[in-house]
Amino acid sequence: MKKFGSLLAVSLLSGAVTLGAYKFFLEPNNAGKITVASPNYSRNVGLGAENIDFTTAAENTVHAVVHVKNVSVSKVPSNPLMEFFYGYRGDREQTQIGTGSGVIITEDGYIVTNNHVIQDATEIEVTLNNNKSYKAKLVGTDSKMDVALLKVEADEKLPYVxxxxxxxxxxxxxxxxxxxxxxxxxxxxxxxxxxxxxxxxxxxxxxxxxxxxxxxxxxxxxxxxxxxxxxxxxxxxxxxxxxxxxxxxxxxxxxxxxxxxxxxxxFGNVQRGVLGIEGRELNSSYSKELGVKETQGIYVNLVTKNSGAEKAGLTKGDIIIQLDDKKITGFAELTGYINTKRPNDVIQVTVLRDGKQRTLPVKLTKKEILNYEFNGIEFEDLDAADKKQFNVKEGIKIKKVNNPEFTEYNDILDGALIISIDGMKAKDMETVSSYLAKKENQKARYQIISKNGQMYSIIM
Incomplete structure (x- = not known):
């Protein structure tokens, strides 16, 4: 449209022709493309709320925020008293309606919301700020990060953020x-x-x-x-x-x-890369226990076999203080940064080793190819066949028993599904490895289901 404005000095006909050619050949197609703002480092420094204009930001955003309604249908067991007195049998269906918000991120109708807003929905409807409603299709979710992606087919270009x-x-x-x-x-x-x-x-x-x-x-x-x-x-x-x-x-x-x-x-799913280390956040008491001066950063307790961290030369005792140009003081910063990367991305890991600072290039490894060992027991994530066998959606299993103390239980432990550890649900390798790393070789109580379907409680 700016080019059209610049051609007003020419005849109206030639201007219209030029505009049409621009729209057809040159105007970018933004369908399915996420728009990222150009860097802008200006800040409203030292200004109170009364001196800041929120109206433009609000006006631009409200039209891109939608109301999300999800409908879920579940079966409710029948009432035994109703069966006895009235002969009613069978489960009955119960419809529940949940609501939340969503944000339009492309002009052709991609919408991001929380996973918990649309979880278990059989039908999803979104309503725009102009009261137009559309049926939405679920593209994919990441329950770990509580993010879901929806798509609507609108009859017009939609406002987006x-x-x-x-x-x-x-x-x-x-x-x-x-x-x-x-x-x-x-x-x-x-x-x-x-x-x-x-x-x-x-x-x-x-x-x-x-x-x-x-x-x-x-x-x-x-x-x-x-x-x-x-x-x-x-x-x-x-x-x-x-x-x-x-x-x-x-x-x-x-x-x-x-x-x-x-x-x-x-890709249709989330590509999650891992660094390949287990460790603990430093603080005053833990640093004193380790005999180190630093009170911020991640102390490496273990480097996972075959991981990018091992191949790059990270070792137990290293203190991670920076990833690329991001300072690392705790796990939330480390995992937050790693989760913005993909497998095979290379990040510069700055560590303190023997009082000296060094930077090592680490190629992130695909999470699924790594396993984790604790007290001589190797664990790994469930694959599709395991999930079908145990009829579960998530979890981990025992890959191998290397500790001779438990050799006699190999038939029970080998390939067993881990339900919980010390009462904590064993959702995946990241959850379990993070928890066990803090135990520092202390034994834990495991609830497991063996390959033949028997349930056991065992301390390892």
Missing amino acids: VFGDSDAIKVGEWVLAVGNPYNLNSTVTAGIVSAKARNLSNNGIQSFIQTDAAVNPGNSGGALVNTRGELVGINTMISSPTGSYAGYSFAVPSNLTRKIIEDLMQ
């Missing part, structure tokens, strides 16, 4: 939360970034942005944007004793979200 750089936002920076709480049309609240790289899970997978912008039920899956209207996070959860907003809310960073949805678009 531009992705910002979540690594570039700073604590204290103003942000807006846009969503559909309480089934209201797009609602905007303002706050500041309270913290970054918040870890709210037991396995250290998540790396949330914390904000004090008011977020309530129904905001899940909505947009967290900066004052330029760039998407910096997907609002996911709140911390509250009542279930409603009480001061803190959390968002999945946009850089991580973008990587996940690009994977879902391109």
Whole structure:
């Protein structure tokens, strides 16, 4: 359209012809393409809320935030009393409706939301800010990061948000939360970034942005944007004793979200690379126990066999302090950065070794090809055949027993499904390895199901 404006001095006919040629041959096709904002390092430094204009960011965002309604149908067991007195038999179907928010990220109708917003849905409907509704198709999900990707077929180009750089936002920076709480049309609240790289899970997978912008039920899956209207996070959860907003809310960073949805678009699943180390966060007491001066970083307790870390030369006792140009003080920062990368990506890992700093190039390994060993027991993720055999969707199994103490139990342990460890659900290798690394060779209690279907509880 800008080119059309520049040709107004020419005759109207030639201008129209030129515009038509531009639209047909030169105008970029943005279907299915995610737009990323150009770097902009200007900050509203030293300005109070009354001196910052939120209106442009709000106006640009509300039209790209949608209301998501999911319908799920479940079977409810019949009531034995009803059967006895009235002869009623059979399960009955119960319909449940859940709601949340979503963010349009492309003009042709790709929408990102939270996995928990659409989980178990048999039907998904999205309603735009102009009240138009569309049936949505589920493209893919990442339950670990609580991200889901939807697609609608609209009869027009849709408004969408531009992705910002979540690594570039700073604590204290103003942000807006846009969503559909309480089934209201797009609602905007303002706050500041309270913290970054918040870890709210037991396995250290998540790396949330914390904000004090008011977020309530129904905001899940909505947009967290900066004052330029760039998407910096997907609002996911709140911390509250009542279930409603009480001061803190959390968002999945946009850089991580973008990587996940690009994977879902391109591969149909999330491509997850791993560094290949197990360790612990340093703090004052643990550093004193180890006899090291540093109180921040990741102390490497174990390097996984055949991993990129082993091939690059990382060893037990190294302290990871930086990945590429990102400073690492704890697990949330480490996993948050690694999760934006893919297998075979090479990252520069800076470690402290014997008091000296060195940087090693590490090629990330595909998670599925690695296993993990603890107390002489090798574990690995379940493959498709294992999941079918045990009729489960996730979990890990015992690959091999190397500890002679348990040799007599080989028939039971070999290939057994691990249900839980010390009462913690054994979801996958990342969850289990992170937990066991903290035990430092202490024994754990395992609930397992052997290959012949027998359940056992054993301490190893």
